[in-house]
Amino acid sequence: MTEKCSHHKNKRRKALRRCCAFLLILAFIILFVILLVWAILQPRKPRFVLQDATIFNLNVSAPNVISTTVQVTVISHNPNSRIGIYYDKLNVYATYHSQQITYYTIIPPVYQGHKDNNVWSPFIYGINIPVAPYNGIALGQDQSNGAVTMNIKMDGRVKWKVGTLITGRYHLHVTCPAYIPLGNSKSTGIVVGSGIKYTLSQNCRVSV
Numbered sequence: 692m693t694e695k696c697s698h699h700k701n702k703r704r705k706a707l708r709r710c711c712a713f714l715l716i717l718a719f720i721i722l723f724v725i726l727l728v729w730a731i732l733q734p735r736k737p738r739f740v741l742q743d744a745t746i747f748n749l750n751v752s753a754p755n756v757i758s759t760t761v762q763v764t765v766i767s768h769n770p771n772s773r774i775g776i777y778y779d780k781l782n783v784y785a786t787y788h789s790q791q792i793t794y795y796t797i798i799p800p801v802y803q804g805h806k807d808n809n810v811w812s813p814f815i816y817g818i819n820i821p822v823a824p825y826n827g828i829a830l831g832q833d834q835s836n837g838a839v840t841m842n843i844k845m846d847g848r849v850k851w852k853v854g855t856l857i858t859g860r861y862h863l864h865v866t867c868p869a870y871i872p873l874g875n876s877k878s879t880g881i882v883v884g885s886g887i888k889y890t891l892s893q894n895c896r897v898s899v
Contacts, residue, residue: 718826738768739895741843747886754827757792760816763843769803774851775801781847783813788826793817834873843867867895
């Protein structure tokens with residue numbers, strides 16, 4: 692009886708080992724195929740261009756308080772011919788000397804096909820945003836000098852689509868330097884309602 696039980700146990704162990712070995716081999720094959728397809732397709736990260744910025748308000752009301760209202764136009768391009776990109780919710784905001792001076796503006800999720808372009812024109816604003824006193828002073832000086840440099844940033848997540856396969860989420864960070872020649876609007880800006888529109892055509896840094 693004992694020998695019978697031992698024989699059955701050995702059979703179960705062997706079957707379990709075979710099952711585990713099969714699952715490991717299957718997982719390895721699937722991973723290898725995914726890596727091979729990825730290497731052949733050579734996915735490239737999207738490109739972003741800050742096309743223009745319309746300044747409606749950029750005001751220092753105290754040494755450490757800034758109010759900003761800006762509309763920006765950002766163009767994203769998918770350089771891949773076989774890979775689509777899903778943009779999850781994107782947060783757009785502005786920074787000045789590494790300090791955030793606007794609230795987040797949300798761009799809803801969107802899919803970008805092969806070689807496609809997307810154009811976004813969000814308003815970003817901040818009312819009485821406290822900053823370091825030296826930044827308020829620096830902004831006032833920049834305005835007096837006739838030019839302000841800030842960064843338009845976009846943070847979010849992306850997923851890649853290859854055929855019917857959709858990958859997990861990857862962090863996306865975009866930084867667009869915006870050199871705005873305030874005080875020189877007659878030669879470089881266009882009056883748009885109560886704002887002044889500046890054409891920038893500035894390439895952005897993209898990290899995925």
